[in-house]
Amino acid sequence: MTEPLIRFDRVNKWYGAQFHVLRDITLDVAAGERIVVCGPSGSGKSTLIRCVNGLEPYQGGRLTVAGETLGDDVRALERVRRQVGMVFQQFNLFPHLTVLENLTLAPIFAARESRAEAEARALQQLERVRIADQAHKYPLQLSGGQQQRVAIARALCLRPRVMLFDEPTSALDPEMIQEVLDVMIELAGQGITMLCVTHEMGFARAVADRVILMDEGQIVETAPPAEFFDRPQHPRTRDFLSRILGH
């Protein structure tokens, strides 16, 4: 069996001295696997995926991404980050740069590519999320759905092996959710490893290899979507599903 791309080995994290936000997280993610993380708010699901690219430090256990152990080594962290793309709930596009400049910033300054090369690939990625005609606009001139698609394209520009999605559709107006999900579904079909925190259960059912339920900092249940939704084992999963599906 090949080495997993991401390995959580009894990872623990506290906020301050009191709040134990991740408890003994153990999870292997194979290359190409698509995982949806769900759970009630405050359950630690965002914190979990923010650990993968080192936006959150952890205090106990060991987290390995693409062969690098995440810790205090800043260089190793930057190497990991270039292989891990992230999409945020609030888009976090750079408002003072055009769409194209948002996409080429990291290739030029982190990966040291030439501007021409970076721009060519940026346009390809914009094509991929069907927004190439907006390349020279500023982010705030676009709709929320368009902005999130630009953010996905920006993360893809470094050709990451892993994509993290932190509630990518939660800040969108309802009519714009589908255009973002469509792009994510397309991406899922192309073999990239995905870790996605979302409440879009339809998306989870359609693309996930495994669905994870987190509660109070722990992984409560891990199962393929068919089992997870139709035969949930844990009472807390059943409870969560009944609330989120509104039955």
Next chain:
Amino acid sequence: MAIAQAPIAARPAPPVPQGGRGAWVWARRELFGSALSSASTLLALGLLIWLGWGLLRWGLLNAVFGADLPACQAARGQGACWGVLAEKGRLVLFGRYPLAEQWRAEAATALLLALIGASGLRRCWRPWLLPLWIAGLALVFALLRGGVAGLSGVATDLWGGLPLTLLLATLGIALAFPLAVALALGRRSELPAIRTLCVLYIELLRGVPLISLLFMASFLFPLFLPVGQTPDVLLRVLAGIALFAAAYLAETVRGGLQAIPRGQVEAAQSLGLGWWVIQRRVVLPQALALVVPGIMNSFIGVFKDTSLVTIVSLYELTGALGLALNSDADWRPFMLEGYLFIAAIYFAGCFTMSRYSLWVEARLARSRAR
């Protein structure tokens, strides 16, 4: 009961309330709407005419324009004596700079003004601007200082007037700004040593008046150095101004830094960008754009604060005025006219800066159009 509903589009839009047009209609409504309003309008108008007439008489009609001392003395109380400028203008503008070499001070002033003007134009915002400034400043120093290319040497304590004011203000700002950005970033650093140092610096420098700093730079500092090793007084004073301005400016910049949402830095980090690139390309462009008015405030402050160097015997514009008039009992009574003259120069500088800042703001707003 059925309510007949006209389609919304068919309903005529209510007319925009019309209050009449034209200056006359406006004046009738706003200035003479009631008896009280009419009375106060007439009173204010009368006051304005009276003041305006007085100023006109004093400044123009009864004023003496030639350097004619008896005429000036005769006109005292009734008219301005602009003749004082004809007589002493050279001293005010160039201080104690040797008369025979005055063309050098004039050329240096023109060169500095040209550099400043060019830097304000967008089409000059190119990589060659910095080398141009360095070359320009070298030329300014060569002109003023002499000792090269057959120019006779002029010691820095003889420099004065407008070129000194411009030099202190420009260099003070140019040195203070990068230091301020570094201090602001340092104060938000995750390294406690750097953070503490920056906080100490800012609080200490803001905690003393500029005058006391200039005193220290001028009189105290040389005491700690071996005789003959003291840097030039101009450099010491310049350092004092720049270090002082940087402390204030740093807090303005920090205000901008704090307004940048955390998500911006996280997004940049998640792209694998390092700290320097994140600050340079993501955080600072946004933070500085937010605080343009505050930055310009500090710049204007530096420009006017240069007048304090008189206290350590460097005669910039304000000091040169005192120098020109205090020692001459005949012309001393016409200090007011002299002050009005340099006030006009300061005002022209400050007003230009403030208009420029508005232009920069408008430009930034355009590029961030939403």
